[in-house]
Every structure is written in structure tokens, then in C-alpha cells.
Amino acid sequence: MKVLLIGNGGREHALAYKIAQSSKVEKIYCSKGNGGTAVEEKCENVNLSTIEELANFAEENKIDLTIVGPEKELCDGIVDEFKSRGLKIFGPSKEAAKLEGSKAFSKDFMRKYGVKTAEYGNFDNLDEALRYVERCEIPVVVKADGLAAGKGVIIASTREEAIDAVKELMENRTLGDAGKTIVIEEFLEGVEASILSITDGEVIIPFISSKDHKAIGEGNTGLNTGGMGTIAPNPYCTDEVLKDFSENIMIPTLEGIKKENLDYIGIIFFGVMITKKGVYLLEYNVRMGDPETQVVLPLMESDLVDVIDSAINKNLKNIKVLFKNAYACCVIGASKGYPKKYEKGFEITGIDNSKAKTFFAGVKEEDGKLLTNGGRVLGVTSIGKTLEQARANAYAGIENIKFDGMYYRKDIGK
Structure with a gap:
């Protein structure tokens, strides 16, 4: 098989690594890929930008399967375009991708189908939104409706912060059209879990x-980021929690997908909050998470390409997806200043000295050197029989890697 993999982050490097393990796969074209996919087994980076360019490439190179990493292309309708040309692609349609692409659409979907979630209101009028925050309970969560690259959620701990957040999104348009409509929702206290x-x-x-x-900071302090590290399995996801999730979130979601007749063949990511009152859905993602993918896929025993084929052929009811009886930990190495301003272009050394697997995110290859090219630069993932062993191995691995200004949290998984 020839596979086209779309994306250039740590998630896509982890996907490329896992796909390459399939005996069915001969070649993986990564668009645009990064410095990690450039050297990964069976991989070649290709520089394609638009959906039309990607579809043309798939046709011309007789690609057997296209896998979409990021949400933007899914929300822009890449699956619809590929299917209209008879090209095999893994991901939800443009309409189904609104479960991530529009917070208002997804919250209304949850309410309609009885998915357990926080109370909320949708607003496209500034004055109505401000009147709502004047009387709602505090703290409160203010969300931009559209895609905002992880920057569209503000937790306001005072009424003044809530008013400022609404004005920033709706009046000042700090996130552009993503904040034209907003969601204001009840703040839930508990422990978050990611269920891909x-x-x-x-x-x-x-x-x-x-x-x-x-x-960004140890003890879960400071600004929110795209993710500074992950562990799997989540120790808070007990059998009781997973039963609650299945009954009150996953099953009603599936019913909604069927009743709305959504063309949804792909990954569905549930971001949930485990509270004293049970498990609540925070959000859907219509693709794999980053850096969750970097711990989930290394623990997967099943051939990912076989699993994807089963989904495309509507045959998931006849398979089991198997995982190792082990733990994984991923520690993210970030650029100094992230998630605010940071510099790029520093050489990365010591990768060969690390026994753990390094997944590259903000990394480019230039003249045979690996250079930093983003805020979250790389993730070091290790597996262990216990969580403590996985943590120790991941930290031993990242300590060997160096670049100017490198920062990482020391408490991932604690």
C-alpha cells in the first residue's frame, strides 16, 4: 500500500511511526511532515498545500489510503472532495466535522441527544452575551465557536474576567471569525481525561x-498550552468511570450520529471531565489528540491500518482493538517562552543518545541538522510495566536531548 498522511505535528510523526509498522504498507507520503517524518522508516515528505493539490497527488500517485491528521482540513471538507473523486480517505465529512469545527453546533448536538455535558448558552449578540455573564455563576468558561488552534477557551474566575473574555472574542475579534459566535458554559471541577x-x-x-x-507550569500552573505531556492509561479512568462514559456520553453520541445521518468514518476524541457528580463531556475532536496520540499508539498492539480499513468497510463490529498491558508516558520539550513568544532555528542534539522514542513536532531538517521550528518542539515517549517505570524512562530519554532554551515539565504523570 501507498499511504498519504496529512499533517506536520507530533501526532503525525506518531501516526507515521505506527503506520510504518504495518506489513501492508510500502510507502508513506507525509504532507508536509516534519524533521521526524523525514527520517522515519518508509516515509517521504512532500510539499502540498491545498485540498486540490492533495487530491491531485493522490490520483497521480495511485495512493491507496489517505489519513488526515489535523482538524482544519477535515472541517474544510477534504473528505468530501476525496470521496467525490473515488479516493479512499479516513476521516469524517465536512458536516460531521462540525462536531469540532463549531462549539455551538456540538453543544446543541449534545443537548439534543442527551449527552451529559455542562449547562451552556450560545450567543452571536454581544449585549445578550454580556447580560448572561452578569447573572451566571462564576467561575465560568467562555469558548470561541470556531477553530482557534487551542486558544479559544478561557476559564474566567471573576465576573470581570468573563466580561473581558466576551469582549475580546466578540468585539475585538482577537481570534477573528472564530469568535463571531461564542459559547458560555458552566465550569466543571474535576480531573480531565482523553478518550480517543x-x-x-x-x-x-x-x-x-x-x-x-x-x-505550562508544574503543578498545573500558568498558561494553557497544546499539551506538555501525557500518560496512558489514565489512572482516574476506573471501570466505574468508563461505564458512566459509555452509557451517558459514547452511546448517546453514536445515536446522534446515526439519527443526524452524519457521514462519520474516522477518529472521534472525547475530552471528558470526571467530577464528583459523574463524567461530563467537555468537547469532541474529530481527529487524534496531540500529544495523546504519542502515548496511545505506542501501546496499541493491533495493526492501525487494519483497524482503519475495518472502519472504512463498516466492519468494526467484527474486530477488537488490542492494547499492551503496560503504561506509556510522553514528556514534551518546548521552546523558551512558549506558549507566548519564542525563537526558532536552534540545533537539536542528543537524539541518538536517548533510548526512548522521540516524536518530532516543531522540527525541521536543514543541511543534515535538526532545528527547532515551533513552540512544542518534540515529545519523548517511553513504555514501562508500571507508570513509574514509564515516567523514569521518558525523563531519562529527554535529559539526553539538548537545544537552546529547552523547557519541559518535571511532573508529568505525578
Whole structure:
């Protein structure tokens, strides 16, 4: 098989690494890929930008399967375009991708189908939104409706912060059209969990649970980021929690997908909050998480390409997705100053001295050297029989890697 993999982050490097393990796969074209996919087994980076360019490439090179990493292309309708040309692609349609692409659409979907989630209101009028925050309970969560590269969620701990957040999004348009409509929702207190899963529109199979560490600082302090590290399985996802998730979130979601007749064959990611009152859905993602993918896929025993084929053929009901009886930990190495301003272009050394697997994100290859090219630069993932062993191995691995200004949290998985 020849596979086209779309994306250039740590998630896509982890996908390329896992896909390359399939005996069915001969070649993986990564668009645009990064410095990690450039040297990964069976991989070649290709520089394609538009959906039309990607579809043309798939046709001309007789690509057997296209796998979409990021949400933007899915929300822009890449699956619809590929299917209209008879090209095999893994991901939800443009309409189904609104479950991530529009927070208002997804919250209304949750309410309509009885998915357990926080109370909320949708607003496209500034004055109405401000009147709502004047009387709602505090703290409160203010969300931009559209895609905002992880920057569209503000937790306001005072009424003044909530008013400022609404004005920033709706009046000042700090996130452009993403903040034209906003969602204001009840703040839930608890522990977050990420549950990646796969669906063929008829069945949803959850993968092993994971836990992201969003804040930049140790002890979960400071600004939110795209994720500073992950562990799997999530120790808070007990049998009781997973039963609650299945009954009150996953099954009603599947019913909604069927009743809305959404063309949904792909990954569905459930971001949930485990509270004293049970498990609540925070959000859907219509693709794998980053850096959750970097711990979930290394623990997967099944051939990912076989699993994807089963979804495309609407045959998930007849398979099992198997995972190792082990733990994984991923520690993210970030640029100095992230998630605010940071510099790029520093040489990365010591990768060969690390026994753990390094997944590259903000990395480019230039003249045979690996250079930093983003805020979250790389993730070091290790597996162990215990969480403590996985943590120790991941930290031993990242300590060997160096670049100017490198920063990482020391408490991932604690």
C-alpha cells in the first residue's frame, strides 16, 4: 500500500511511526511532515498545500489510503472532495466535522441527544452575551465557536474576567471569525481525561484512556498550552468511570450520529471531565489528540491500518482493538517562552543518545541538522510495566536531548 498522511505535528510523526509498522504498507507520503517524518522508516515528505493539490497527488500517485491528521482540513471538507473523486480517505465529512469545527453546533448536538455535558448558552449578540455573564455563576468558561488552534477557551474566575473574555472574542475579534459566535458554559471541577476512539458510523470502539497536562507550569500552573505531556492509561479512568462514559456520553453520541445521518468514518476524541457528580463531556475532536496520540499508539498492539480499513468497510463490529498491558508516558520539550513568544532555528542534539522514542513536532531538517521550528518542539515517549517505570524512562530519554532554551515539565504523570 501507498499511504498519504496529512499533517506536520507530533501526532503525525506518531501516526507515521505506527503506520510504518504495518506489513501492508510500502510507502508513506507525509504532507508536509516534519524533521521526524523525514527520517522515519518508509516515509517521504512532500510539499502540498491545498485540498486540490492533495487530491491531485493522490490520483497521480495511485495512493491507496489517505489519513488526515489535523482538524482544519477535515472541517474544510477534504473528505468530501476525496470521496467525490473515488479516493479512499479516513476521516469524517465536512458536516460531521462540525462536531469540532463549531462549539455551538456540538453543544446543541449534545443537548439534543442527551449527552451529559455542562449547562451552556450560545450567543452571536454581544449585549445578550454580556447580560448572561452578569447573572451566571462564576467561575465560568467562555469558548470561541470556531477553530482557534487551542486558544479559544478561557476559564474566567471573576465576573470581570468573563466580561473581558466576551469582549475580546466578540468585539475585538482577537481570534477573528472564530469568535463571531461564542459559547458560555458552566465550569466543571474535576480531573480531565482523553478518550480517543474510532467509529464507522455504526459502532464506536474506544481506545485506551489517556491524560494530558495542559498547563505550562508544574503543578498545573500558568498558561494553557497544546499539551506538555501525557500518560496512558489514565489512572482516574476506573471501570466505574468508563461505564458512566459509555452509557451517558459514547452511546448517546453514536445515536446522534446515526439519527443526524452524519457521514462519520474516522477518529472521534472525547475530552471528558470526571467530577464528583459523574463524567461530563467537555468537547469532541474529530481527529487524534496531540500529544495523546504519542502515548496511545505506542501501546496499541493491533495493526492501525487494519483497524482503519475495518472502519472504512463498516466492519468494526467484527474486530477488537488490542492494547499492551503496560503504561506509556510522553514528556514534551518546548521552546523558551512558549506558549507566548519564542525563537526558532536552534540545533537539536542528543537524539541518538536517548533510548526512548522521540516524536518530532516543531522540527525541521536543514543541511543534515535538526532545528527547532515551533513552540512544542518534540515529545519523548517511553513504555514501562508500571507508570513509574514509564515516567523514569521518558525523563531519562529527554535529559539526553539538548537545544537552546529547552523547557519541559518535571511532573508529568505525578
